[in-house]
Amino acid sequence: MKKRYAPLAVIFFACAAIAQEQKVSFLFAGDAMQHKIQLDAAKTNAGYDYSPYFKYVADEIKQADIAVVNLETTLPGQKYTGYPQFGSPDEYACALKNAGFDIFLLSNNHILDKGRKGLERTIAVLDSIKVKHTGVFVNEEKRSLYYPLMMIKNGIRIAMLNYTYGTNGYTAAKPNIVNYIDRKQILKDIEQAKAMKADIIVANMHWGAEYVLKHNKAQKELADFLVRNGVRLVIGGHPHVVQPVDIQKDGDNIKSIVVYSMGNLISAMKPVNTTGGMMVKIDIGKNGNDPVKIDSCSYSLVWVNKPMKDKDTPAFFELLPVASFDNEAGKEKLGEESFRKMQTFATNAKNAIGSLWAKGQP
Secondary structure (H helix, E strand, O other), X not given: OOOOOOOHHHHHHHHHHHHOEEEEEEEEEEEEOOOHHHHHHHEEOOEEOOOXXXXXXXXXXXXXXXXXXXXXXXXXXXXXXXXXXXXXXXXXXXXXXXXXXXXXXXOOOOOOOOHHHHHHHXXXXXXXXXXXXXXXXXOHHHHHHXXXXXXXXXXXXXXXXXXXXXXXXXXXXXXXXXXXXXXXXXXXXXXXXXXXXXXXXXXXXXXXXXXXXXXXXXXXHHHHHHHHOOOOEEEXXXXXXXXXXXXXXXXXXXXXXXXXXXXXXXXXXXXXXXXXXXXXXXXXXXXXXXXXXXXXXXXXXXXXXXXXXXXXXXXXXXXXXXXXXXXXXXXXXXXXHHHHHHHHHHHHHHHHHHOXXXXXXX
């Protein structure tokens, strides 16, 4: 019997169609903080050691094509301090980079804690360790060159925006620029992103009321404004607690996602709802010249464990994935009291997230 072969043209077309499908996975994390007790625990004779921080979550972070974190401290090079004027050693930024974070958000209410020198040195250090960053700029020329931050990954053009509600009463010294929440400017930036042929626009917003598990009217109105003008992903931080996730659909298709607050990535805060946060994972895809599709949205909860050296002094800090430690082995590692605190945090966080979670999502 004569064998039949598919025409070469058909094979080529099928391969071309497969090749046109492009995918990008995001991971967004909350506020990376450094309180004085964290600085004290990390101090060594040779400098600062943050090696315990992310050992349990680094693999998850590195799995994402693009991982984004809010750096809620400055890198002043000396005189390191915690709240209320954050200044951290360079080793902290290196630890975040080594954990897998690709983009650092700088537009937050603490970026001016160490003044002009702190702002400019933070940018210089991140540039020196080859970490992308956005939201704050040395001058207008740098902003016009590098904003919106355009990422091209797997053939998909991604525009990153970043804004803060304020900077704790401080004002950026000229020529430095901090991106504040200003609708006229944001609209101009969105139009610029579209002119740069962005396939998807992501707005990272530092906003909302601290310690409140529900977003407020101002957040909702601003999120609606962003989505209405073409932003597909709105990712929020600042409240230090987890807030709802709104997955907005058109039938079975995800039109846009609003994450009102991811809570803390890592901090020394003590109120139970501030002791952790969520890492949000979003997958997008593009086929040929079709618009980008948002394929999925999920999250994982993380919680800060502080093994104690003595009654009042943590030996170190470590970030734990709740799902991996919400079991008997976790209880044995943490002890009864800490295990109970982690579970309380997780229950409250899940309730907050789920209050707007789209029907049918896991």
